[in-house]
Amino acid sequence: MLKVQEIRELIKLVDQSSIDEFVYENEGSKIQMKKNGGVTQTLVQPVVQPTVTPTPAAIQTTPSPAASPVNEVETKQEAPKKEEVSIADSANLHKITSPMVGTFYSAPSPDAEDYVKPGSKVTKDSIVCIVEAMKLFNEIEAEVNGEIVEVLVKNGQLVEYGQPLFLVKPE
Template sequence: METREIQKLIDFIAQSGLDEVNIETTDLKIKVKRYGSAPAASPTSVPAAVTAAPTTAPPVPTTAVTHSAQTEPTAQAESGSSNLITIKSPMIGTFYRASSPDTPAFVSIGDEIKPGKVVCVIEAMKLFNEIESEISGKIVKVLVENATPVEFDQPLFIVEPA
């Protein structure tokens, strides 16, 4: 299931008025709970998590929607002879460097990252999506300001691979 399909599903659920929806296939488990605090089930391989939280700010997530092949945020290398890699946004939303205003940023310039390390959160339709690194390396540059809108496939970070 693609990120856009998940977003369409979330739109449908939001408009339907349902309080809870569980969907399970061989590759995917989704549990969306409109008002609750229990985390959802997750598949064995989790490259990115989509989480819902209250409508105020991006604090502690309350519902998780995960997909084993949801995003490709790190794929493209920079142009020319450079070996730098760009982590790109897998969706449209609002970019946050931390899970809440009073916590430190997930990553900063110079930080070492490994696959599975959360690098940022993107809010889309009141859902807070943790974006995880798919590569090992060192953060060279942060390309987006905190709490600003981002587009699908927009570069977020420049990483020097390890």
């Protein structure tokens, strides 16, 4: 099994490369990474040997929506437009970034309200989210007084070190 640091390095390399999907199998473990519009997803799971092999007819009856060239072109065209707008609007905004690699949580528990939403007022000591790394839940503070303009990540999303999480309009 790969160590956490080795997996992080693989994620970084896949993220920086032009490949869209990466699969690694070794000693009964499987790591699969796919990039979706600039987001890298990682799945680590044990390899299970299938006992039933699917027939060619069964394979053909489950088409993948991502296999369509039209969907790929539409996705690639939409993502840069959104990114250009965010870059232009965020020039005078403060970015709250992730201090570590982990999983982003917008609330203290699944049934609780989010710490902040767009329009929420924050102080530099306000908790805005939690980043979970290796079963440790780290509270992230706003670092600046102001108003949350945009939440840049989704609840449960894997975030990288230095990745912007929020845009804040400073007071």
